[in-house]
Structure formats: structure tokens, C-alpha cells
Amino acid sequence: MAHIIPDDGSQLPLMEEFYTIQGEGYNTGKAAYFIRLGGCDVGCHWCDVKESWDAELHALTHADVIVTNAAIHPAKTVVITGGEPLIYNLEYLTTKLHEQGIKTFIETSGAYPLSGNWDWICLSPKKFKAPTLSVAQKADELKVIVFNKSDFEFAEQNALLVGPDCKLFLQPEWSKAKEMTPLIVDYVMNNPKWEISLQTHKFLNIP
Ligand SMILES: C[S@@+](CC[C@H](N)C(=O)[O-])C[C@H]1O[C@@H](n2cnc3c(N)ncnc32)[C@H](O)[C@@H]1O
Ligand SMILES: Nc1nc2[nH]cc(C(=O)O)c2c(=O)[nH]1
Ligand code: SF4
Numbered sequence: 001m002a003h004i005i006p007d008d009g010s011q012l013p014l015m016e017e018f019y020t021i022q023g024e025g026y027n028t029g030k031a032a033y034f035i036r037l038g039g040c041d042v043g044c045h046w047c048d049v050k051e052s053w054d055a056e057l058h059a060l061t062h063a064d065v066i067v068t069n070a071a072i073h074p075a076k077t078v079v080i081t082g083g084e085p086l087i088y089n090l091e092y093l094t095t096k097l098h099e100q101g102i103k104t105f106i107e108t109s110g111a112y113p114l115s116g117n118w119d120w121i122c123l124s125p126k127k128f129k130a131p132t133l134s135v136a137q138k139a140d141e142l143k144v145i146v147f148n149k150s151d152f153e154f155a156e157q158n159a160l161l162v163g164p165d166c167k168l169f170l171q172p173e174w175s176k177a178k179e180m181t182p183l184i185v186d187y188v189m190n191n192p193k194w195e196i197s198l199q200t201h202k203f204l205n206i207p
């Protein structure tokens with residue numbers, strides 16, 4: 001039976017939830033509870049969590065249960081990721097998290113319109129499905145994945161869409177890191193409005 005996902009966001013397909021250290025981007029090194037929602041149709045061929053793509057494989061879970069699970073951890077920050085979390089209406093979940101004094105951070109491709117109330121928005125745009133302006137204009141951080149040389153130009157195009165205070169990061173695609181990291185280092189030294197982001201959790205062997 002296919003999932004019937006209520007539009008009010010009170011139930012969401014939950015793939016996994018785990019307490020860890022934010023490995024990427026501006027908030028690298030900070031403890032956070034990760035909530036990974038299933039479902040994504042963006043189709044990045046190098047995606048490191050393809051098991052998330054089919055929402056049907058992930059149990060519909062009441063948002064109140066997700067909030068209760070998040071609230072027992074020492075760090076009062078959650079990162080909502082996926083899959084593509086903005087497929088869903090995240091108003092209910094983020095409102096309930098805020099009621100518990102928990103900060104709400106999101107990892108998104110921006111492929112769907114913004115919903116929910118956010119303390120930090122990390123936009124990681126994809127060539128495969130362009131980001132909506134609703135997300136780009138509110139992004140606190142732009143994190144572009146560098147898989148090949150053309151991604152520097154793609155990064156600059158996306159930097160034109162975000163606001164003036166948005167932090168700019170270039171992150172090597174994991175399988176191409178050996179080849180791309182030296183190019184990123186060079187690019188950042190020549191274009192210092194950009195910073196480098198590494199997937200530090202993969203070096204630390206934590207989730
Ligand atoms: C798995 S995605 C889920 C959230 C959302 N769908 C997105 O793409 O932003 C989480 C983060 O991992 C990044 N990512 C995914 N696969 C990667 C890879 N192979 N190498 C480096 N970063 C990757 C994404 O760009 C995104 O910033
Ligand atoms: N530690 C850790 N940090 C992360 N930052 C973004 C992640 C994601 O998959 O969205 C991620 C993740 O999967 N683990
Ligand atoms: S948008 Fe995110 S979850 Fe979807 S395929 Fe791309 S990296 Fe994976």
C-alpha cells in the first residue's frame with residue numbers, strides 16, 4: 001500500500017534519526033540530532049544516500065514522536081535532511097521543535113518551495129533540478145558540491161541567487177575528492193569569498 005502522507009506535515013517518512021556531530025559546512029563540529037526523511041527525485045548520480053530516495057521504504061512516523069526523540073539529547077539542535085526534506089510541509093515539525101526550545105537546521109537541494117521555520121538553511125543546489133528562489137533568498141549557507149571543473153561556474157551562478165550575508169562553501173564530491181580538492185584549495189585562495197567544506201564525519205567514522 002502506498003503511503004498517504006498528510007499535507008499538514010503531521011506524519012513524515014522517517015528513514016533514520018541519529019545523534020552525531022555536524023560534519024559539513026558552517027556548523028561543522030557542532031553536536032546535533034539528525035532527522036533523515038525519505039523521498040528524493042533530484043537524482044544526483046553521486047548521491048551518498050541513495051537508500052533514501054524511495055519514500056515508500058521509510059515508515060510514516062508522527063512528527064510528535066520525532067520531536068520527543070530529538071528532545072532527550074543534550075544538544076538542542078536538529079538537522080533535518082534526507083532525501084529531500086522540502087518535498088514535505090515542514091511547518092508542523094519545525095513549530096513543535098521550536099516549542100521544545102530546539103533549533104531547526106535544514107540540509108536541502110532547494111528543489112521544492114520552502115516550508116517550515118528555520119534557524120539555519122543550508123542550500124546545496126543541484127544541476128539536475130534547479131533551486132527555487134524561495135529557498136535561495138533565505139539560505140544562510142550555500143554549499144556547492146564539486147564533482148568536476150564545471151562546478152566552479154555552477155557555484156558562481158548560484159552565488160548570484162543568494163542574499164549578501166549567505167556563507168559560501170565548496171565541498172568535494174566524496175569519490176572525486178582526490179582530484180577535486182586541490183582545485184578547490186586553489187579556487188578558494190584566489191576567490192576568498194568561498195570557503196572549503198569537507199565531509200569530516202567520513203574521516204571521523206561517525207554517522
Ligand atoms: C544527502 S543530501 C540530503 C539533503 C538534500 N537532498 C541535499 O542534497 O542538500 C545532504 C548533503 O550531502 C551532500 N552530498 C551528497 N552526496 C555527496 C557526495 N557524494 N559527496 C559530497 N557531498 C555529498 C549534498 O549535496 C547535501 O549537501
Ligand atoms: N555527521 C554528518 N553530518 C552531515 N551533514 C549533512 C549530512 C547529511 O547527510 O545531510 C550529514 C551526515 O549524514 N552526517
Ligand atoms: S538532492 Fe540530495 S538526497 Fe537527493 S539525490 Fe541529490 S544529494 Fe541525494
Ligand SMILES: [Mg+2]
Nearest residue numbers: 048049081207
Ligand atoms: Mg550525509
